[in-house]
Every structure is written in C-alpha cells, then in structure tokens.
Amino acid sequence: MDFANALSEIERAVSSAQVLTSADLRATYEIDWSRRWKGNASAVVRPANTDELSAVLAVCNRFKIACVPQGGRTGLVGGGVPLDGEVVISVQRLGSISTSEIDSGIVTVGAGVTLGEVQATAARSGWDFGVDIASRESATIGGMIATNAGGMKVIRHGQMRAQVASLEVVLADGSVLKGGGASLKDNAGFDLSQLMIGSEGTLGIVTEARLKLVRQMPSSVVFLVGVDNLAAGVKLVGTLRRATESLESAEFIDAASMDVVCEFLSSTPPIQRSRWYVLMECAADADPLRGVNEALTRSGLDDDSDTAVAMESTSQRNLWQYREQITDAISCLGIPHKLDVGIPLARLDEFADQVVKVVQTTSPGVTVLLFGHLGEGNVHVNILGADPDDESVDDAVLQLVAQIGGNIASEHGVGRAKARWLDLSRTATEIRTMREIKQALDPHNILNPGVLFPSHVSGVR
C-alpha cells in the first residue's frame, strides 16, 4: 500500500509513461551485459532531468524504498542491476551535451551520455577524451564516474577521477549537490565530487559532469610484441615510460586469451606464437616512434618475428582487435567468472603463475584466461567452465590477490560481486569510516543497498 502510494507520487514526478512496471518492459533493465547478474525490479523509473530525478529520490527516501541507479548496464560486478524488488533509476534520458566551455577544454554532459558521444564531441573540436574502454558505445558517463572507470589510457591520462572538473549529484534525500562553478581550480572545502567518484551509486546519483578534455595527438604507433613472462613486459613498460612521454597504452594478453580471440576473429596471431603478448600505443605531436625502437632493442625485443608495428589507423585497429574483442570472444563461450584485480608490478609475474594453479586446484578442468592493463598491474582474471553460482573459485583468486599484496577491485568496482570480500582490500578502520560517511549521507540506506558493503538488506523494506 505504501509502495503503491510512492509509485503514484513517482508517476506524478516523471509521468506514468516513464515508470515501467510490467515485466516485459522491465526485463531489459533487470540484467546486465555479463548476464551473470539479474533480478527483478518493482519498477524502472526514467527521469528526463535533474529535477525529476531529485523528486523521485525524495519520494523513495521518504518511503524508504531501495533504489538501484543504472547507466548503460555494461558493468561487470552487479552494481547496476536490481536483485529483489528495488526501484531502478535509469539515467539514460539525461542526454544533454554542452560545449560552452570547449575553448577551455571542458565539455558538460548528462549522466546518460555515452563515452562514444563524449569522444565524438571532443574530436569535433580538436580535443580527445582521456578515458577509453571497449564498451564505449553503451557505457554511460554516469556509470563510468560511479565506478571510476579505467581502461586503455590510464597510463597517460589516469582514470575517470582525473577527467572530472565538477559534478552534479542528487543525494539520497533528493537534494541536489552542485559545485565547482566555471573556474578551473576550486579548493573551497572538501572535494565532494571526488568522494562521489567510485562510490558506485551508494552516496548519490550523478546527473551531470563537467569533463576535462585532453589534447588530440596527431600521430601514433601501435605495436605488439611477444614476451616469455610478464616480468619482461613490466620491464619493457618501465623502460618505455622513462624513454618517452608518448606511451598511452600498455596491455597484456596471455596465450589462452589470444587463442580465444583468434578463434572469434577467424584469424591467427599477428606475430609468432608466444606465452604472453604486449600491445602498446604511443601518441605524440610527431615522431611517435621516438625512443620506442631504442627501448625495444634495449629490452632484446627488436626481432621482427616477435614484433608487429602499425602506423596507419586501419592496421592499428586491426592490432587493437586482439585486445578489445577478448571479452566478447569469451562471452560467446559461456558466462565466465570475471575478477578484476590490481597486483603490485613487482609481483605480477608471480601472480600470473600462481593464479592458474590456485584456480585449477579449486576447480579442476576450468580454463583460466588472463589479460589486462600492464601499466598498472591490472589483471582481468576470466574463468570459463566453472559453475556461475559457485563462489569458491572467486574466493580462491581473491585470497591469493590479498596474500600477494594486491587489491580486489582495480577498475570495475566492488558491486555486489565482491562486497563480501571487501575486508581483503580495506582495513577495519577504512570500512568503518566508509560506513560512517554512508550513514551520514544516506541514513535510510536507500541507495544501492547490497553494493560495496556486505548487506543482507535489499528490495522494498
């Protein structure tokens, strides 16, 4: 009865056409890209602007209704899907784009704008955007800010956190937090925008962002090399980082992932088969190879059979496919366990060896695929063939990560997937402090309950 009253208030705020309650209309919003996370929503609400979203949250807060903020559903940790009767608040209709500050290298976009649209807007004015991920045509800026997305250019430009000039956020009680103004350097008080970034929808819902753009680099080179072990890859990246400021991406792919992606692309590896492949891109005003050949020679990697170099965009896109299509390729073979973890560079090689052993001991016969971002030691551990609902394999991987001094969530967030392991990466004092902040800003725990913090409470209460 309470819920029916709340729903009619919500319908008055956004119009009944934008409150989806029938199962067929809701279905799209109840499952994410990975297919591992699905549930059911009591309603899906699609506000058109900040005022509407604010009104919706005020109602939910008053009636203590659990809400799941949702962007493009490309997340991999279940942070944007309902489980059991929550109200989904989709930001996809927050689609405004303003270029009024483009001369200062700033674009202002609604939370529902996709990364691809931001990239295209930047390109039209001679700028580029500092974050790139393979799901660029679906992932929304709101979701990318909520998870502090990383991707392929972190080594040069940082994660989403580094691209945000200021945010507009609706808090749990519906009040609108808007800071920053039009100046570029604002230091008056706590940086609440930075607190919101990476909070996975548990402290507020991002509605708009002023994003910093980066310079467009006119010339680039992409190259793929084979290495025997990841220690050699780490060393190569270290050498390159000191030799040139143009290093923009440094990715790694293991032999198993290369096999899977080659089958998906009906192709063969672009270089001689190797235990590990390292894909790198350098971009500069001119001469992007400056320092690169020397670094390859110094690392003993100048053998042509072990190296592919692409100077033109078509051949560059071709090389990038072997990295970007891995996730789709794996998805065709089943629903994998996906663990996104951060490993200290000095122990990356050791981790890569041990994780395969640990997984195969826990769950004999499964396939382990390793790829990710070499610059930051960010490994995407994908496991095919294990029961999707059996978390023992996740537990084994995350325990190993913690033992080796790594962290359990490098760029995908904690979500529902890893909430119960949060204490492997965060101390008791950190978790207590996070809970104190959560309690202060969302006292009724209506924003994404069950995400980030372990909790048994969800749904309409």
Add this chain to the structure above:
Amino acid sequence: MDFANALSEIERAVSSAQVLTSADLRATYEIDWSRRWKGNASAVVRPANTDELSAVLAVCNRFKIACVPQGGRTGLVGGGVPLDGEVVISVQRLGSISTSEIDSGIVTVGAGVTLGEVQATAARSGWDFGVDIASRESATIGGMIATNAGGMKVIRHGQMRAQVASLEVVLADGSVLKGGGASLKDNAGFDLSQLMIGSEGTLGIVTEARLKLVRQMPSSVVFLVGVDNLAAGVKLVGTLRRATESLESAEFIDAASMDVVCEFLSSTPPIQRSRWYVLMECAADADPLRGVNEALTRSGLDDDSDTAVAMESTSQRNLWQYREQITDAISCLGIPHKLDVGIPLARLDEFADQVVKVVQTTSPGVTVLLFGHLGEGNVHVNILGADPDDESVDDAVLQLVAQIGGNIASEHGVGRAKARWLDLSRTATEIRTMREIKQALDPHNILNPGVLFPSHVSGVR
C-alpha cells in the same frame, strides 16, 4: 585540571621533551609566514611517528581538546596556526623517505618532509615531482596535501590531489587510516585519500603519503612576453595548449607587481614595460620550442622587444625570479591582504579591471597587485596599505569574485581567513554535506575548529 591530566598523558606518549609549553619555545609555532595569523597555543606537541601521533590524538579526543595540525607554516589563510589555546600538533619530525617503489615512479614520505626534499629525491632517480611552489624549502608534504597545493605546474600535472597514490591519515579518535597498498590502481570503495586531500586538517592528520612522480624532461624553454590585457594572455595560453603538450607553466604578473619585484631585485623588467607580463615554460624530450614560435607569431607576439626567451638554466632562473620573488618583495613592504581566487578564464580580464576599482572604492589609497596562474585563472590579489584587521576590503573582493562566477579559494585553502565567506563558493547543500561528513568523522570537533567552517568555538573547551 583536565587539561593537566591530558598533557601528562601526551607527555607519556611522546616524551616531555617534545611537548613545548613555555612561551619562548612555543613562539615559533604560533605565527605563520604571512605574519597576519598568530595566536597562542596551550602546548606544541612534536610526535616522532604515526604511533605517537595516534596516541596524542586519542588523548585529545577523549579530553575534547582542540588541535591545530601544523606543517611548515607557509600557509596564507591561517589554517595551521593556533588562535586561542589549542594544542599544536607539528608533523615536522615525520621525516622518513622511502624509495622502495622508485622503479614504479612512487616515493613514500612522511608528512614533515619538505617539497624540496621530495624534488631532490625524485631527481636523484631520474624523476621529477609534478607540483612546484616558491616555498619549496619550507612547505611540508603534509601541509601541501591538507591544502591541495597548486603552484607553477598545474597546467601540466594538476594539483597535489593528482600526485597522491595513497595516504596514511590519523583520524580524530587516533585510529590510523591506511589504504592503498602497493598496487597502482585500487578502486575498492570510497577514495578516502581524495576526501582528506584539501580538507585542511579538519578530518584527519596526514602522516605519510605515497606520491606519484613524473618524467624528468631534459630540455626546456622559459619565455616572458608583454600583453596589453589578460584576454590576450588567455588566448595565447589557449593557442599554446593546443599547439604543444610541452606547456608546463603559464603565469601572469601585472605592472604593479613587476615594479615591486624589480625594486626588490634591484633590477629592471627583462622586456619593454607592459601592462601585463606572461611568463611561460615548456619542457620536452627535445625541441621545447616546437609550436611555441608559431603560436607567438599567430598571437602577434613575435616582436623581440616584447619577448625574452631563455634556453639555459641560469637565464631561466633569472626570468623566474620576477615571478617567484613577488611574494617576498610584497612582504618587505608590509602585511598585505592576500586573496587567492579562481576566475573563469572568459571573465579574467573583466575581473582584473573591476577588482582594482572595487578595492580602491572600499579602501582609497591602497595598492592592488595582481599575479598568479594564468592557465587556471587563479589570481593572487594582494592589497598593500589597508589595515590588516579590516576585513571590508576582503569582503569587497570576494563578493566581486562570487558575482563574476569565480571561487573564493583556488589553491591556498579557506583556512580561518575565508571561513565566513564559504557560502559565496559553496551551496547550502554542499556545506550541509560537508558538515555531515565532519560530524561523522570528528564528532567532538577537535580537529582545526574555526578552519573551513565558520565557528566561534576554539581553544580548550
């Protein structure tokens, strides 16, 4: 009596030699560099390490004693000096430096390490540090993190916020918040380090920081040009930013500031007299002038009489003096009102005109000096000749800043100096949210009361 008990507990924690209570020993710690802010402390405590600092805060929290965290006393907004009987907690003895992660471009330092020491440590391993300020030999990393210091390289590398990989912070109750670990990309939960950065000692005391280093650029050029107005300067910087990635600094100096610094240096301006001067530095692997001459020509600034170019370090240091010595030069003439404000680039020229008129209307006969960081529209408004205790001139400037869409604290913080004007830059929702977080983390308000938030409570309560 309570205070005497607290003090003896503190002495047990850090040894009585490190608890200064006599007026002569305290004096150094009761005034900052600007001489505008001074007061008296009931004691100055100098812990040697995190454990000692933790024990001290636990006592202060239990006895509800107000504490002022203090670094190198180079702040300009009274955020690090006691006013009325607080306990000063100096971090100057937290002086450790670890280079164990130097190959990943990370150095770990205690809060009392100076910026100069970090720069020297980085240089010894072929790295550089991304933040530089004129007070480098005194300013401590702890204070620079607490204020999110900016300085001369923000246009390329960002403020302190962008240089921090992870922090160790002691919270109000003495518990130690230590996150991050050794991996480079950690996204498990709220970024508490980012919340602490810029919080001016009101949420915790930074004890240690893992700092990211940047590449050392082997070749650089420094050049000074004269422009008729700041709009021309903004346009030049915009042209340069798009023409080259090597732009590292873009500073501006008005004619009045140039006069004052020339008198201080017993020198003359290095180029023909101008209404405004723009000092820039580009640094690159090679050919730092690439794109620069073309940009100057395009901006009509290629006349030799209006431009000085320095390729060698001695002549570069000489040009930099005209910017870096302004603050010392002003200090010799009296105690100025100093207002560090951020102005939208599009309105910078308008602000520069209006602020002089507004100040001279409020306080006839005073001298207004304007200089600062052109890249971010960060203006240091210095006013000489006004009564140091008369805040009407500050009020006039900050009201103008707010009218013009700027912010009242661009890189020096809010401190005690601007707390009463916080609502000019922050909305009611922002201030309420900041207070909720403050209340959650420091319920007895022992950490820097009177700083950031307007408050009449300070001292021993």
